[in-house]
Amino acid sequence: MTIALGRFTKDENDLFDIMDDWLRRDRFVFVGWSGLLLFPCAYFALGGWFTGTTFVTSWYTHGLASSYLEGCNFLTAAVSTPANSLAHSLLLLWGPEAQGDFTRWCQLGGLWTFVALHGAFGLIGFMLRQFELARSVQLRPYNAIAFSAPIAVFVSVFLIYPLGQSGWFFAPSFGVAAIFRFILFFQGFHNWTLNPFHMMGVAGVLGAALLCAIHGATVENTLFEDGDGANTFRAFNPTQAEETYSMVTANRFWSQIFGVAFSNKRWLHFFMLFVPVTGLWMSALGVVGLALNLRAYDFVSQEIRAAEDPEFETFYTKNILLNEGSICILGGIWHILTKPFAWARRALVWSGEAYLSYSLGALAVFGFIACCFVWFNNTAYPSEFYGPTGPEASQAQAFTFLVRDQRLGANVGSAQGPTGLGKYLMRSPTGEVIFGGETMRFWDLRAPWLEPLRGPNGLDLSRLKKDIQPWQERRSAEYMTHAPLGSLNSVGGVATEINAVNYVSPRSWLATSHFVLGFFLFVGHLWHAGRARAAAAGFEKGIDRDFEPVLSMTPLN
Numbered sequence: 001m002t003i004a005l006g007r008f009t010k011d012e013n014d015l016f017d018i019m020d021d022w023l024r025r026d027r028f029v030f031v032g033w034s035g036l037l038l039f040p041c042a043y044f045a046l047g048g049w050f051t052g053t054t055f056v057t058s059w060y061t062h063g064l065a066s067s068y069l070e071g072c073n074f075l076t077a078a079v080s081t082p083a084n085s086l087a088h089s090l091l092l093l094w095g096p097e098a099q100g101d102f103t104r105w106c107q108l109g110g111l112w113t114f115v116a117l118h119g120a121f122g123l124i125g126f127m128l129r130q131f132e133l134a135r136s137v138q139l140r141p142y143n144a145i146a147f148s149a150p151i152a153v154f155v156s157v158f159l160i161y162p163l164g165q166s167g168w169f170f171a172p173s174f175g176v177a178a179i180f181r182f183i184l185f186f187q188g189f190h191n192w193t194l195n196p197f198h199m200m201g202v203a204g205v206l207g208a209a210l211l212c213a214i215h216g217a218t219v220e221n222t223l224f225e226d227g228d229g230a231n232t233f234r235a236f237n238p239t240q241a242e243e244t245y246s247m248v249t250a251n252r253f254w255s256q257i258f259g260v261a262f263s264n265k266r267w268l269h270f271f272m273l274f275v276p277v278t279g280l281w282m283s284a285l286g287v288v289g290l291a292l293n294l295r296a297y298d299f300v301s302q303e304i305r306a307a308e309d310p311e312f313e314t315f316y317t318k319n320i321l322l323n324e325g326s327i328c329i330l331g332g333i334w335h336i337l338t339k340p341f342a343w344a345r346r347a348l349v350w351s352g353e354a355y356l357s358y359s360l361g362a363l364a365v366f367g368f369i370a371c372c373f374v375w376f377n378n379t380a381y382p383s384e385f386y387g388p389t390g391p392e393a394s395q396a397q398a399f400t401f402l403v404r405d406q407r408l409g410a411n412v413g414s415a416q417g418p419t420g421l422g423k424y425l426m427r428s429p430t431g432e433v434i435f436g437g438e439t440m441r442f443w444d445l446r447a448p449w450l451e452p453l454r455g456p457n458g459l460d461l462s463r464l465k466k467d468i469q470p471w472q473e474r475r476s477a478e479y480m481t482h483a484p485l486g487s488l489n490s491v492g493g494v495a496t497e498i499n500a501v502n503y504v505s506p507r508s509w510l511a512t513s514h515f516v517l518g519f520f521l522f523v524g525h526l527w528h529a530g531r532a533r534a535a536a537a538g539f540e541k542g543i544d545r546d547f548e549p550v551l552s553m554t555p556l557n
Contacts, residue, residue: 024136032132038125045119049174052079052111058173060107066175078175082109085469087167087448089113090384096474108471115174116158123151146273149280156284156291164291167448190290197286204279211272218253222246349536357528360521367518374511375484378447383479387505391442393483395450396476398424398435402464403473413461425459432458449475484508 023031031039058066058080065071066078082091091097091110098105105111130144162171172182186192222245247265254261262268340348348354374381378389388396402424406412412424422436434443449472453463484505 024132030129030133030136032129032136034125034128034132036125038122038129041118041122041125045115045122048111048115048118049079052106052115053077053175056106056111058109061109061169062173066173066178075176078173078178079111079115080109080173080175080178081112081162081168081171084167084169085452086169086471087451088163088382088384089168089448090382092384095384096478097471099474109168112171112173113168116168116171120151120155120159123147123154127151142273146277149277149284152284153280153287156287160288161291164288186290192286192290195286195290197282197289201279201283201286204276204282208272208276208279211268211275214254215268215272218250219245221253222249349532351532351535353528353535354532357525357532360528361525364518364522364525367514367521371511371514371518374507374514381507381510383447383507386507386510387482387484388479389445389507390484391439391445392447393479393485394439394442395435395445395447396479397483398437398439399450399476400473400480402435403468403476406465412464425461425464428458433461434458449479484511 020033023033023035025031052067053072054068054077056067056079057070058064058078061083062080064080066076066080068077072078082089086097086108089095089097091105091108091113093102093105093110094100097108098110127144127147130147131141133139134141134143158171162168170185172179192198251261251263262271348358374386376389376391378386378392383389383392402412405415405424410424415423421440424436425433426436426440428434428440428443432443434440452469452472453459453467455463482505484507
């Protein structure tokens with residue numbers, strides 16, 4: 001049986017070998033292991049796009065008609081992004097927004113997240129398939145490297161940019177007119193055409209087009225004739241083994257036109273690969289910068305600067321990521337170029353075991369920091385995927401009871417609790433309107449399901465009375481009953497039930513595992529630090545056996 005990487009040498013093939021043999025067989029269309037990612041994802045992405053453009057309206061998310069069923073044509077039909085109020089929800093079909101209702105899921109924009117995520121993984125699978133086939137037939141992997149450029153553009157535009165902004169709403173919808181609308185929006189809000197990364201992208205794409213046009217014309221001009229046909233397609237044999245065109249003639253022609261020319265075909269084809277790929281990567285980097293609300297290039301101060309008044313608040317506003325990343329990079333360069341100072345040489349132990357202890361200590365710190373980040377941060381670790389944080393579950397319970405009692409006729413703005421403070425709403429230390437009760441301690445929580453109800457001075461009473469949406473009620477009810485708090489009584493104001501105690505969220509698993517691993521790494525740090533210090537102090541040699549007291553004692557028998 002012919003496969004791309006030779007034959008099996010084992011006597012018996014296990015299930016993996018049989019699968020490997022079938023997937024990597026030398027066939028007309030290569031499948032490969034990467035095909036297990038590519039073909040299902042591509043099928044779902046294309047199927048979702050055809051379904052959305054044919055049947056699904058955008059009335060509930062954008063107030064637009066966007067399907068063939070509503071009279072749109074190929075130019076105006078689109079799979080539209082979810083509404084801004086849904087923020088970065090994954091919009092899973094079985095999630096709290098749609099609750100398994102396919103029609104509601106389509107109306108909320110679930111097909112967009114479906115197509116975007118499956119499309120991204122499908123493109124990645126296509127690139128991996130090129131890597132896999134190139135390795136199998138012993139080619140260089142430059143096809144896959146070239147395909148990384150459109151992947152970078154797709155991921156930066158459809159995933160990274162909306163993740164940096166306030167929701168999927170700001171990504172392009174999947175349609176012709178929708179893409180043009182996004183381009184106009186991008187230019188209007190970010191002055192994209194004056195961004196140097198966009199300029200490099202344009203130079204790369206147009207430069208590649210020029211190279212391809214010149215190369216194609218040159219090849220056609222200098223083809224060797226090996227037949228007597230009257231036209232190009234009959235005069236030349238596509239399977240000939242020898243050269244098909246004269247590089248010498250082409251080189252002489254261009255050197256006389258421009259005064260310079262590529263000396264060999266490798267240089268020419270390298271630039272035909274390098275120019276467009278680099279241009280698209282630069283363009284993708286520019287989109288990532290705008291996702292973080294970095295302004296276009298400031299030609300006065302000659303630096304990329306953060307937005308003073310960003311259009312949409314993001315996790316990395318005010319350049320947090322760029323500053324911290326720059327500090328880490330500069331710190332690495334500093335330690336590469338410098339030697340330890342005298343005080344460090346005196347204070348630290350310099351041995352293999354000492355280095356091991358330092359590394360274990362650093363990993364322990366990383367584990368503890370990661371534990372805290374996972375436990376408290378619902379922006380970098382979205383609750384839609386990891387489950388709610390403790391403060392979020394507590395606030396969700398306060399919100400759920402506020403909704404319930406308001407429907408029963410309670411005036412949530414003036415009701416007092418047993419302590420004399422507001423039962424439902426009260427003031428924070430800084431004067432904001434916050435949820436009352438025991439959850440007041442978590443008043444600084446920020447969560448996508450709660451932010452639409454805030455005004456300039458905290459929670460807006462009129463919005464709480466008139467603008468609460470069903471998806472917010474479902475989200476808070478789910479978070480209240482899935483609190484990451486393993487207790488049979490009230491913790492942080494959350495009246496946990498037995499089903500919630502039995503539930504362990506991904507956030508709980510991730511935070512706990514990092515804490516436990518960090519703790520054991522810290523114990524290892526102490527152990528090896530003690531051994532290294534003892535060795536440096538001379539204790540590792542042990543006691544001299546010649547003078548050990550027990551040797552001079554009378555035996556016990």
